[in-house]
Amino acid sequence: MERKRILAVNTGTHTSKPNIHPSIIRLEHVGKDFTTESGKRIAVLDDINLDIKTGQLVTVVGATGTGKTTLLNLIASICKADQGRITLNKTLNICNEIAYVFQHYTLLPWQNVLKNVAFGLQLRKIPIRQRNDDAMKLIDKVGLAGFEKAYPHELSGGMRQRAAIAQALAIKPKLLLMDEPFGSLDDTTRTELQRMLIDLHRQTQTTTIFVTHNIDEAIILADRIVVLAQRPAVIQQDITIDLPRPRNRTSRQFTDIYLKIRNMITTKEVIE
Numbered sequence: 001m002e003r004k005r006i007l008a009v010n011t012g013t014h015t016s017k018p019n020i021h022p023s024i025i026r027l028e029h030v031g032k033d034f035t036t037e038s039g040k041r042i043a044v045l046d047d048i049n050l051d052i053k054t055g056q057l058v059t060v061v062g063a064t065g066t067g068k069t070t071l072l073n074l075i076a077s078i079c080k081a082d083q084g085r086i087t088l089n090k091t092l093n094i095c096n097e098i099a100y101v102f103q104h105y106t107l108l109p110w111q112n113v114l115k116n117v118a119f120g121l122q123l124r125k126i127p128i129r130q131r132n133d134d135a136m137k138l139i140d141k142v143g144l145a146g147f148e149k150a151y152p153h154e155l156s157g158g159m160r161q162r163a164a165i166a167q168a169l170a171i172k173p174k175l176l177l178m179d180e181p182f183g184s185l186d187d188t189t190r191t192e193l194q195r196m197l198i199d200l201h202r203q204t205q206t207t208t209i210f211v212t213h214n215i216d217e218a219i220i221l222a223d224r225i226v227v228l229a230q231r232p233a234v235i236q237q238d239i240t241i242d243l244p245r246p247r248n249r250t251s252r253q254f255t256d257i258y259l260k261i262r263n264m265i266t267t268k269e270v271i272e
């Protein structure tokens with residue numbers, strides 16, 4: 001089997017016509033294997049084909065262990081694909097323009113909220129005054145005004161995730177990767193942060209790939225849902241969600257999509 005990965009810089013539009021939604025990242029026939037400690041090779045992802053368009057809010061949903069984090073790590077170039085090809089839009093700078101909110105809290109514990117949010121700007125050598133101004137605006141936007149001097153251990157889980165989102169957005173990423181960022185929060189806080197994320201996306205139009213195993217969350221947030229299932233995981237379905245916002249969880253259409261996805265994920269688990 002061909003084993004190669006090309007992280008290239010030559011995509012986007014292939015026609016001379018203006019394209020209002022060019023691809024920001026494209027995965028073609030991507031596969032990923034891991035070798036376990038005992039030397040056994042396990043295939044995690046198989047023949048993944050995805051074309052993410054600029055500005056989309058895409059959720060990736062799948063049961064635990066399906067390969068969702070692995071997929072984000074491939075996109076972020078944290079690990080390499082064993083098969084297929086990943087192509088970035090030529091305008092996307094992989095070092096500076098991809099932000100990643102990891103599955104577990106990633107704030108620097110020895111820095112306060114302001115310094116955490118401004119951290120990426122500091123690395124980019126933005127003058128202190130400007131980076132503090134930018135960081136304060138974002139702290140306000142994510143609802144943490146008044147907590148800029150607080151340290152991560154002084155914040156609730158929801159507040160830490162607000163700070164982590166502000167930190168990710170501070171660098172004005174072209175691509176925002178989020179790995180179950182609300183997974184450890186209670187329902188009320190989770191709903192609040194989902195609303196906040198939808199608002200921020202409406203304002204910034206940042207292309208976002210959001211991983212969750214919560215189907216309800218996937219439907220609330222997404223323009224498009226990618227359903228991963230099976231082992232090795234394949235894309236079971238790629239669904240465009242055009243329900244009006246704010247979305248009504250009790251509507252017939254919402255429930256239909258929910259059940260469709262749940263059946264897809266559950267059926268595959270039972271077959272395993």
Ligand SMILES: Nc1ncnc2c1ncn2[C@@H]1O[C@H](COP(=O)(O)OP(=O)(O)OP(=O)(O)O)[C@@H](O)[C@H]1O
Nearest residue numbers: 034035036044063064065066067068069070071213
């Ligand atoms: N570095 C690694 N070495 C070996 N196996 C790995 C490695 N990383 C992930 N895996 C395996 O790949 C599979 C997919 O892992 P991954 O973390 O991508 O799943 P996930 O869908 O994100 O799960 P969760 O919902 O629990 O976060 C799992 O079986 C895991 O054990």
Ligand SMILES: [Mg+2]
Nearest residue numbers: 068069103179
């Ligand atoms: Mg994961």
